[in-house]
Amino acid sequence: MRDSARAVIGAVCSGFTELPAPPEGGSATDGPIGWPGYDDARARAAERTGEPESVVCGVGQIGGTEAVVIAWEFGFLGGSVGRRTGDRIEAAFTRARELRAPVVSMIATGGSRMQEGMVALSQLQRIARQAALLRDAGLPQIAVVRDPTTGGGWATLGAGSDVTLALPGAQVGFAGSRVRPPGDASAYTAESQLASGHVDQIVPAAELGERLGRWLSLLTGADGRPAPPPAALGRVDLPEDGWTAVRAARAPARPRAESYLDAYFDWREDLGGDRCGGVDPGVRCGFGMRSGVAIAYAAQCGTATLPSGFRTAARLIRLADRLGIPVLTLVDTPGAANDPAAERSGAGAAIAEVFAAVAGARVPVTTLVIGEGGSGGALAFAHPERTWVTPDSYFSVTSPEAAASILKRPSEEVPVTANQLRLRPQDLVELGVARGIVGR
Incomplete structure (x- = not known):
C-alpha cells in the first residue's frame, strides 16, 4: 500500500x-x-x-x-x-x-x-x-x-x-x-x-x-566567498624535468580526486548524471559542506573524460552559479575521450558547455590540478585566473606522446618532448597559467 x-x-x-x-x-x-x-x-x-x-x-x-x-x-x-x-x-x-x-x-x-x-x-x-x-x-x-x-x-x-x-x-x-x-x-x-x-x-x-x-x-548554505584550494596530499618535492613530472602525475599511488574530496569536505552529496542519458564514473560532481559553508565540486578522477562527464560538470557549475554557491574543480585527466562513441555523443559540444559554464559563472571558481592536465579536456575544467597545481601534477597542450606523434618524432624522443613543453608545476606558475603550487 x-x-x-x-x-x-x-x-x-x-x-x-x-x-x-x-x-x-x-x-x-x-x-x-x-x-x-x-x-x-x-x-x-x-x-x-x-x-x-x-x-x-x-x-x-x-x-x-x-x-x-x-x-x-x-x-x-x-x-x-x-x-x-x-x-x-x-x-x-x-x-x-x-x-x-x-x-x-x-x-x-x-x-x-x-x-x-x-x-x-x-x-x-x-x-x-x-x-x-x-x-x-x-x-x-x-x-x-x-x-x-x-x-x-x-x-x-x-x-x-x-x-x-x-x-x-x-x-x-x-x-x-x-x-x-x-x-x-x-x-x-x-x-x-x-x-x-x-x-x-x-x-x-x-x-x-x-x-x-x-x-x-x-x-542554501553558501557564503559567497571563493573556495580555498585544497592542500596537496601527495609528494611535495618539485620535479627536475618534464618527463619526471609526467611520471609523477601518472604514478598509480598518487592521491586521486576521491581522496581530495574526502579530505576537503566534512561531508558531501553527489549529483548523479548529465540528464541527457549518460553517467561518467570518471567525473564526480556534487555539493559538500566545509566548516559550515557549502561548496560545489566537479572533479575529474584520472580517466579520459566522457561527453556525459563534461555535461554533468556543466550542469553542476550552472546550478551552483544560479544558487550563489562557489565551485571547486579538480583537474586530473589524460584528456577528453576521443573514440568514435565519444564523437557521436557530442564530445566537442559537451566540452564547449563546460568552457561556457566556467567562463560565464558569476560565483568564484577555484581550480586545483591534482594529476594529469591533458589538453582541452583538462583546460575546460580550469578557471583562467584561479588555478593552482600540486607538486605531482602537470598541465600541457597535449600529452608528450601525442606531441611527439604530431611532430613526427620517434617514440624515444617523448621524454625530450615533455621537457620542451614546459609542463612542470613550476613552469606553469612562471608562464602565468597557474597562480601557485599548493603544499601540505
Whole structure:
C-alpha cells in the first residue's frame, strides 16, 4: 500500500502548516469538459482519502531548513493533475518565492487527469512556469519521485528539478504502464533512471528525511566567498624535468580526486548524471559542506573524460552559479575521450558547455590540478585566473606522446618532448597559467 501524502510529509517534515486552498474557479457540472460522472468520482476520492485534491501543500522544517512542500496523494484519482491541482501548485510556488524558501516536491502521480481533457494537460505549462520563476529567484528545487511517477509529473517537477531523488523500486518514466509499448519494463524504474543519469540518488524511505535535510542545507548554505584550494596530499618535492613530472602525475599511488574530496569536505552529496542519458564514473560532481559553508565540486578522477562527464560538470557549475554557491574543480585527466562513441555523443559540444559554464559563472571558481592536465579536456575544467597545481601534477597542450606523434618524432624522443613543453608545476606558475603550487 502506498503511503498517503500526509504520511510522507510527516516522515520528513516538522512543524508543517498547510497552505489555504485557492478559491475554486468554475462551477460546471462534471468539470471543464463535462465528463459524465466526474463529480461523483471526485467525491468518492475525497471520501476515501480525506483530501479535496491530489496534492497537499504547505510549509515546514526539513532538517532545520524551512521549505515549501508539495506532496501528491496517489489515492485521489491516481495522483492525477487537474486544474485545481494546478491552482494549488501555483499557490505553493508563489508562497516559496515570498518566503525565499526552497521547494520540495514529493511526487506520486499517473499523469494528467483524463476527465478534464486539455485543461488538465495545460496545467503542465503552469507548473513549468512556476518552476522557471523559482529558478529566476535563485531558489532551489528538490524532487522525490515515489511510486509511480509518470507522465507530466515526471516531465515537469520530477526530471526538471535541480536535484532528483527516488525511492527504491519506484516506477519512473514519461510513459505510464498502460500506454507504453511492450518490452523491457526495467527501463521505467528508478534504478534505470539513475543508471541513465536522470536521477541523482536512490534513497530508502527510512533515510529520506535526513538526506533531504542534508541537501537543503547544501543548496542554501553558501557564503559567497571563493573556495580555498585544497592542500596537496601527495609528494611535495618539485620535479627536475618534464618527463619526471609526467611520471609523477601518472604514478598509480598518487592521491586521486576521491581522496581530495574526502579530505576537503566534512561531508558531501553527489549529483548523479548529465540528464541527457549518460553517467561518467570518471567525473564526480556534487555539493559538500566545509566548516559550515557549502561548496560545489566537479572533479575529474584520472580517466579520459566522457561527453556525459563534461555535461554533468556543466550542469553542476550552472546550478551552483544560479544558487550563489562557489565551485571547486579538480583537474586530473589524460584528456577528453576521443573514440568514435565519444564523437557521436557530442564530445566537442559537451566540452564547449563546460568552457561556457566556467567562463560565464558569476560565483568564484577555484581550480586545483591534482594529476594529469591533458589538453582541452583538462583546460575546460580550469578557471583562467584561479588555478593552482600540486607538486605531482602537470598541465600541457597535449600529452608528450601525442606531441611527439604530431611532430613526427620517434617514440624515444617523448621524454625530450615533455621537457620542451614546459609542463612542470613550476613552469606553469612562471608562464602565468597557474597562480601557485599548493603544499601540505
